[in-house]
Amino acid sequence: MYSFKKCFSTAMSVSILLATLSANAFPVSAGQTLLDAGFESGLDGFGARAAESVERVNTKAYEGSYSLLVSNRGNAWNGAAASLGSDWKAGETYAFSCAVYQASGETVDMKLSLQYNDGSGDNWVQIAEGPVSSDKWTILSNDKYMIPAGAASCVLYVETAESLCDFYVDSIYSEIPSAEPPKPTFSRGDVNHDGGIDKKDVADLTGWLLTKGGDSVNLDTSDMDKDGILTAADLSLLRQFFIYPELTRTTTTTTVTTTTTTTTAPPVNNEVWPELKPGDKWYNTADVSWIPAGKKTVALSFDDGPCPNGENYGIRIQQALNKQGFHATFFYWGERIPGHESEILSAEAGGHEVANHTWNHPDNYNHYDAAGVLSQYTRVKDKLNDILGVKRDYLLRLPYLNNSTTISSTLPVPFPNCGINTADYEPGHTAQQTISTIQQAAQNGSLNGKVVLMHEVYEETAKAVESLAPWLAQNGYVVCTVSEMFKYNGKDMYAGRTYDSCF
Numbered sequence: 001m002y003s004f005k006k007c008f009s010t011a012m013s014v015s016i017l018l019a020t021l022s023a024n025a026f027p028v029s030a031g032q033t034l035l036d037a038g039f040e041s042g043l044d045g046f047g048a049r050a051a052e053s054v055e056r057v058n059t060k061a062y063e064g065s066y067s068l069l070v071s072n073r074g075n076a077w078n079g080a081a082a083s084l085g086s087d088w089k090a091g092e093t094y095a096f097s098c099a100v101y102q103a104s105g106e107t108v109d110m111k112l113s114l115q116y117n118d119g120s121g122d123n124w125v126q127i128a129e130g131p132v133s134s135d136k137w138t139i140l141s142n143d144k145y146m147i148p149a150g151a152a153s154c155v156l157y158v159e160t161a162e163s164l165c166d167f168y169v170d171s172i173y174s175e176i177p178s179a180e181p182p183k184p185t186f187s188r189g190d191v192n193h194d195g196g197i198d199k200k201d202v203a204d205l206t207g208w209l210l211t212k213g214g215d216s217v218n219l220d221t222s223d224m225d226k227d228g229i230l231t232a233a234d235l236s237l238l239r240q241f242f243i244y245p246e247l248t249r250t251t252t253t254t255t256v257t258t259t260t261t262t263t264t265a266p267p268v269n270n271e272v273w274p275e276l277k278p279g280d281k282w283y284n285t286a287d288v289s290w291i292p293a294g295k296k297t298v299a300l301s302f303d304d305g306p307c308p309n310g311e312n313y314g315i316r317i318q319q320a321l322n323k324q325g326f327h328a329t330f331f332y333w334g335e336r337i338p339g340h341e342s343e344i345l346s347a348e349a350g351g352h353e354v355a356n357h358t359w360n361h362p363d364n365y366n367h368y369d370a371a372g373v374l375s376q377y378t379r380v381k382d383k384l385n386d387i388l389g390v391k392r393d394y395l396l397r398l399p400y401l402n403n404s405t406t407i408s409s410t411l412p413v414p415f416p417n418c419g420i421n422t423a424d425y426e427p428g429h430t431a432q433q434t435i436s437t438i439q440q441a442a443q444n445g446s447l448n449g450k451v452v453l454m455h456e457v458y459e460e461t462a463k464a465v466e467s468l469a470p471w472l473a474q475n476g477y478v479v480c481t482v483s484e485m486f487k488y489n490g491k492d493m494y495a496g497r498t499y500d501s502c503f
């Protein structure tokens with residue numbers, strides 16, 4: 001709205017002979033006043049830009065008794081001016097203000113301006129501007145004005161946008177802005193900078209990874225592995241930190257370190273899991289602190305995902321469980337994973353247990369030799385570790401529940417089996433049939449502690465879970481992962497053994 005350039009179009013030839021302002025003999029610092037011109041005892045370094053009149057008067061003052069009256073102005077850019085000395089440095093930020101007064105009877109647009117030379121000529125920029133009502137002192141101010149980089153021969157001055165009216169100036173002030181209050185420091189893992197590390201951080205980072213969006217995610221505290229980018233590995237580490245909060249105390253250094261590994265402590269973070277042999281006790285790292293005491297628990301488990309054709313049944317099942325704060329175990333079919341990594345990330349982020357269902361779901365796995373058995377397991381393990389950015393082993397659900405002595409004497413993990421078979425894979429099976437199976441087991445007392453066999457690849461199964469999750473919550477059950485169910489009930493699992501129930 002201000003015809004700013006016009007004001008200066010003829011200003012090139014103005015010569016300025018002004019005292020140079022210099023407030024300090026010593027280096028200046030934050031919060032320090034550099035200029036405080038009240039004109040009580042002199043011109044304080046200010047004078048005219050050209051042929052206008054600039055004089056001290058005691059007929060008007062914003063503070064004290066005196067101000068400067070600028071009159072006989074032939075151009076809008078005529079006004080009180082002073083050269084800024086070496087206290088003001090190009091490229092740095094300063095606060096400026098001044099009080100102005102005019103009595104023209106109309107509102108006049110006025111500016112506190114800066115002239116500087118950039119090496120190729122003079123430039124004029126405004127520091128502050130505003131409408132100034134007649135017969136009223138008005139403050140023009142800018143708390144943070146950066147003097148342009150490369151600026152030299154700086155002159156601070158007061159002018160009008162167009163009017164040639166007389167005006168008064170007083171209390172021209174400049175200081176180095178106070179240092180910014182120190183930014184609060186947030187712990188690694190406090191993704192959203194709300195001061196704590198909790199499920200919201202996990203949810204926010206998950207959302208960011210899935211959509212590559214979201215304002216609440218901060219790189220400085222989300223980049224758990226400090227590699228400069230946010231990946232699933234960061235999410236996985238965040239979940240580990242969340243589960244093992246004591247680790248946050250050891251993370252002030254820039255590398256993720258673990259405390260100690262004793263013979264009994266489970267591996268944490270990115271630590272390589274010690275190789276187990278069949279018969280060894282399984283490392284159960286499940287966090288069961290979220291399950292209230294005295295609850296009946298059931299481990300719903302879902303095979304054969306990710307949904308191979310992009311169906312959303314697996315996600316619907318996760319979401320139905322998430323709504324109740326429940327967790328389940330998902331046994332993933334390796335060759336269905338590529339392209340559906342986000343479903344696995346989503347499961348991990350939701351607190352569900354990611355698990356292994358072999359690479360290509362062989363129907364004769366029980367006839368494989370040891371090398372073949374191990375290869376089917378390891379290929380999925382490596383894939384999941386790659387997606388989640390961890391190095392761990394995963395529970396295995398045997399395809400068709402087919403076991404063999406070769407399998408049980410080869411693989412270093414337990415095999416959750418089938419305590420209750422919903423038979424959701426049978427042709428024509430309905431959601432209601434699955435619901436009835438579970439409700440009857442709950443009512444006859446046989447559901448508590450059971451591993452329930454289900455498949456995420458059927459819409460009827462998703463529908464059943466959407467109905468069962470709230471029903472189970474209302475009936476005193478907590479749906480949890482296989483590992484959580486065993487941990488909560490104080491039961492161990494052993495590598496190479498099958499489990500239908502934790503009891």
Ligand SMILES: [Zn+2]
Nearest residue numbers: 303304399400
């Ligand atoms: Zn299967």
